[in-house]
Amino acid sequence: MRADATAAPWPLGATPMSDAPETPLDDAALVEAAIAGDTAAFDVLVTRHRRSVYQVCYRFVNHHEDAADLTQDTFVRAWKALGSFRGQARFSTWIYRIAVNVCLNRVSLKTPKTDAVDFDLVADQREPAPGAAIDAAERQAMVRAAVKSLPPRQRTALILRTYHDLSHQEVADIVGTSVGAVKANVFHALANLKKRLEPLV
């Protein structure tokens, strides 16, 4: 799965890239059929990749309804652009690229709603040792909100690298930048995350 063979896996598990019933057809064959107008083939692709696309979108906006809308937009754009998919990249990489673009467009257009918890409220309730007493769900919500608050480039790099098990090279291909820039963005994302989660981490 990983294009960068030298890269070791992240310390914890990552989101599987596919969510689909087994089918003898690989993505490339399904894409070919979809380009010929076979909407059933495209539906299989949607089923295969809907979970990972939704999770990318959710990490960006931290809101279920918005993530659902963005997921739909991603696949509709993919359908319309199928003719431009030449197969140089895997379909999963291509659909991630579309999802990231859809999410970045949304982020630049408006500040979406969020399911995040209120940092101050949580902290006040947990004095004098806020980090120790916060339960796992609240902690996760705070982390998701912190990820969402990162600058777009840092957020993109962190989400794709950390949660979707993509190599730095794959992330670089998706966002159209260099591996070095991706690593730098991941580093700064983690540094910012550390600062924003200081009471917890």
Added chain:
Amino acid sequence: MTPCLTPDEFVDLVDGTLAADREAHVATCAACAATAIDVREALAAAMSAEVPEPSPLFWPSVNARVQAAVAESAATGWRAWLRLDVLVPMAGLALVVLAIASAIDAVSPVGPSPADPEVAIAAEPAEVLSEMEIASDAATDDALAMVADLASALPEGGWDALGVTRLPDLDVAAAALTAEERDALAALLQSAVERPKS
């Protein structure tokens, strides 16, 4: 002492791909060691935050929403016009439109006003009226009703003059059109009927 780690190298460090000599530096540099701990802790925190699992019903709804949106875009896009099941009847419909326009130019406009549907329908030849009755059964279909209205506006003998004995499969054609396309077709037909006579 070797230089401190760059941001790239800290990422390589947590990846486990940092060169051994660079990794050795971290053991001798308090600043890099502290940064490495921060990065690892932040990464662990980030990895611990899972996306809430939506309802199981959500996943099929994604497919349904995408299918609906794809169908809508296909119906409104130019590709919709390239389908044989649309092209063939639409070609027939286009011929009728052209024929109506020619007939209106050719046949004397003297007589009942086409705007008066009762007068117009009464003047319709029986055979054609039968076709129109079929169309009027589909009264809920605005496009068919509109075509029926326009056809009924032909002066007496107009259909015979055109050599038209049977309308093409207008219901098939109209059913394949979106509301927007029907509006556009209605405008075309209307403009053909209302065009000043030469």
